[in-house]
Amino acid sequence: MDIERVDIPGNTNVLSSRFGPGAVDGIAREIGRFVVTTMDVPWQQAAPRVGGSPEAVLIADSMEFDAVDRQVAAAPDGDTVLAVGGGRAIDLGKYLAWKKRCRLVSVPTVLSVDAFVTPSAGLRRNHQVEYVGSASPDPLIIDYDLLRTAPAELNIAGVGDLLSIHTATFDWELAEKAGRSEFPFSATDVAKARAVLEDVAASAAQISRCTDIGLRTIVEGYMRVNTICLPADHYRVEEGSEHYLFYELEERLRRPFIHGHIVGLGVFVMSHLQDNAAAEVTDTMRQLSLRFQPADMQLSRDALVSSMMALAGYVREREFWYTVIDERPITRAFVDSITDRLRY
Numbered sequence: 294m295d296i297e298r299v300d301i302p303g304n305t306n307v308l309s310s311r312f313g314p315g316a317v318d319g320i321a322r323e324i325g326r327f328v329v330t331t332m333d334v335p336w337q338q339a340a341p342r343v344g345g346s347p348e349a350v351l352i353a354d355s356m357e358f359d360a361v362d363r364q365v366a367a368a369p370d371g372d373t374v375l376a377v378g379g380g381r382a383i384d385l386g387k388y389l390a391w392k393k394r395c396r397l398v399s400v401p402t403v404l405s406v407d408a409f410v411t412p413s414a415g416l417r418r419n420h421q422v423e424y425v426g427s428a429s430p431d432p433l434i435i436d437y438d439l440l441r442t443a444p445a446e447l448n449i450a451g452v453g454d455l456l457s458i459h460t461a462t463f464d465w466e467l468a469e470k471a472g473r474s475e476f477p478f479s480a481t482d483v484a485k486a487r488a489v490l491e492d493v494a495a496s497a498a499q500i501s502r503c504t505d506i507g508l509r510t511i512v513e514g515y516m517r518v519n520t521i522c523l524p525a526d527h528y529r530v531e532e533g534s535e536h537y538l539f540y541e542l543e544e545r546l547r548r549p550f551i552h553g554h555i556v557g558l559g560v561f562v563m564s565h566l567q568d569n570a571a572a573e574v575t576d577t578m579r580q581l582s583l584r585f586q587p588a589d590m591q592l593s594r595d596a597l598v599s600s601m602m603a604l605a606g607y608v609r610e611r612e613f614w615y616t617v618i619d620e621r622p623i624t625r626a627f628v629d630s631i632t633d634r635l636r637y
């Protein structure tokens with residue numbers, strides 16, 4: 294079995310890495326006394342592979358500050374925090390490692406969100422997300438076999454925040470042309486981000502089948518986006534109008550979405566509003582088997598229509614970054630023509 298390091302120049306926020314089938318096997322032998330942060334299902338999958346006996350196993354069942362701080366206060370000391378699971382388990386691990394000033398080893402069991410490469414932990418205060426602390430995995434362990442124990446559609450959803458480069462970079466260029474960019478514009482960063490997206494599109498068939506190469510392409514994509522966004526201190530190349538549609542929907546409907554699915558829908562809608570290679574990016578999403586249809590996320594046509602009609606007012610009220618939503622009117626005719634082309 295081949296375990297390899299993936300080294301990408303620049304600040305990836307990954308201190309070291311091990312990629313490969315079975316990469317997590319026996320990790321307990323190398324990390325001293327360790328505390329695990331996880332959820333029930335991922336820990337069932339991972340525990341026999343990890344080996345050893347943790348000092349404690351913390352379950353990430355609530356991300357509210359009060360609950361998390363109680364868990365951290367009660368946690369035993371150790372040399373290492375071993376974070377195993379999806380976004381919540383990894384965020385709890387980052388927070389614990391930051392608070393205890395100890396080593397973090399991150400083992401994502403699904404690629405649906407990029408928490409395993411970002412520095413801060415997403416906790417919640419009264420259900421609103423706040424990002425706190427800073428932690429970098431050493432190593433980040435990408436075990437392809439372990440990842441494939443998660444539903445394929447959730448690993449594929451990981452491409453959502455890479456596909457968003459398509460619409461987000463366009464938005465940033467629009468903002469720059471309008472003299473409304475909130476940050477110093479960088480054509481180099483835009484080009485670097487688009488190169489990530491091109492590699493995702495070129496590996497679409499591999500990603501769709503969750504092969505080793507496909508899974509690696511997603512993780513490398515996140516690491517490369519970090520090398521652009523961490524020095525710039527903003528995520529303008531991967532967050533724009535496509536995310537704003539999702540924020541409006543989430544606030545309106547007060548329900549969670551699978552991030553990559555709803556962002557995919559945002560890319561579909563906004564690439565049309567931008568008149569920005571909409572057919573091509575939609576074709577890529579189909580090749581990726583990304584579930585971006587309203588039918589995939591129990592989203593009604595009425596809700597989507599209401600959200601699109603309210604969007605321009607919403608982004609202005611929130612003072613979000615300047616995007617196509619500020620520049621081109623979202624007319625009832627546009628909304629009808631877009632919503633006609635989606636499945637419910």
Ligand SMILES: [Zn+2]
Binds near residue numbers: 454536552556
């Ligand atoms: Zn996102």
